Amino acid sequence: MVSSLVGASVWEQELYDYVAGHVDAEGDIVTAYQDLANGDTSPAFRYLAQIILNDEIRHHQLFADLAESIRQMAEMREDDGPIPDLHGLRGDRDHVLATTERFLEMERADLAELKGLAKRVKDVKDTTLWGLLVQLMIDDTDKHIKILGFIRDKVRAPHI
Numbered sequence: 001m002v003s004s005l006v007g008a009s010v011w012e013q014e015l016y017d018y019v020a021g022h023v024d025a026e027g028d029i030v031t032a033y034q035d036l037a038n039g040d041t042s043p044a045f046r047y048l049a050q051i052i053l054n055d056e057i058r059h060h061q062l063f064a065d066l067a068e069s070i071r072q073m074a075e076m077r078e079d080d081g082p083i084p085d086l087h088g089l090r091g092d093r094d095h096v097l098a099t100t101e102r103f104l105e106m107e108r109a110d111l112a113e114l115k116g117l118a119k120r121v122k123d124v125k126d127t128t129l130w131g132l133l134v135q136l137m138i139d140d141t142d143k144h145i146k147i148l149g150f151i152r153d154k155v156r157a158p159h160i
Helices: 010-037 042-076 087-119 128-158
Strands: none
Touching: 010 042, 087 128
């Protein structure tokens, strides 16, 4: 259920309506995947449905956090929202940069290993889920690198 935000601009209200509406729709998707993951079907199908379900649960939470953060910004509330803003990210700039660079190195090394593993399991791609699972881990590692790159870039930016 979408509600009116006190003091919101048209843009904030439209954004909130969109995100909050997605939260509602996402709940139906989560339920459908739960049914599939717990259903009486192929173990492989249930296994893959569970992987998707875990992502959908995380997406549902991210959308709920985003909706609440939009509400708090629009209503100019002082309390901490579920998604912090970027102010203060540079407070411990040297530590954050060093840590981020260290984790970027680890993720890049992991990515190289995963790509090697993907080649090793290629021969069983038609009879196992292994190749798909390795590719999903590659995708996750790419996502981690993107997050860490975002942090690094924001910490280096002079305006935060």
